[in-house]
Amino acid sequence: MGFDVETCIIGDERRDTHFKFSPTEVTRSAAETNSTPLPKPAHAREPAVMNPYSSYPDAPFHVVICGSMSALPQMEDVAGHLRTAGYRVSTPVPEETVVNWNELPLEEAIAHKRMFLTDYFETIRHGDAVLIFNASKQGIEGYVGANTLMEAACGQALGKPVLYFNPIGDQSCRLEAAAVATAVLDGSIDRLLEELNSLKLVAV
Template sequence: MSKPKVKTITICSSASFFKQAVEMEAKLKKLGFKVELPPTALKMKRSNDFNVLHYKTWFKNPDDYKKKGFLLREHFNKVIRSDVVLILNYEKHGIKGYIGGNTLIEMGFAFHYKKPIYILNRISGLPYKEEILGFQPIFINGDIKKIV
């Protein structure tokens, strides 16, 4: 008898939440999932430097937007290869359940490729709430054991 396939979860979030993404990776692995993180979150994990501005070099050097494009494409590919997407959305800029531009795009990829989209926390105050709800996500209210 063969072992059941281990589900792969790709974590998507604002770069400001990458420390929480690394912490979530450990929790999900304990539950038996294979976990994919954004490329920059992996760098942050290795260096233990979670200061986002140390990685967003394109603000000082516009030529580095090529690097930004590479990172986007790398993470989109992880979304496509995964079974499930988990959106980490904490408070940012005074907005509870913040989901930024990159994460919204990643959700669009997941939706297009028919991947279940789990959102960790409820959303509020986002101008694109309508689009997020159109992706038909599953809100788990902080309970990762609801991911199936």
């Protein structure tokens, strides 16, 4: 039995010790069901910008981008602008796209999904701001999917600023998405950079 879920984002730093289900357990589960084991993500670059939120004085300000994997090219474009401006950025990596959720047995799908979610929540915990890249999807402008809403709520619960890149779309979770927002932007890179800069000034 399988089910359909939205792809979540995995951060640019993956630590196996953060998995509630270890990679060995997941690989063994995949082998038992004749599924393909999940690959490990690559590591992103780390620009040298000082992070006033961090207890480590040399740590760069870390922006964690969340959104649907269908918008990955646009998210990488935004990440490129932020890295050029000196930020460290966690962006999606495509591991989860190799998983065919509809063909997995429910128990195995839950184990895989829990691994992805646990890993990314840990990335958010170590980040300094969460950027929700809510691109158009399923005919809805500013779409926020189930995984993305969970990540936004995780950031808010951990006291991280949660920024929406675009106005929140007209959908069933619009109220909940807005309730955890620190700011809702207008799809402008310049506005995003201004907002991130203001967050750093507040922290000084």
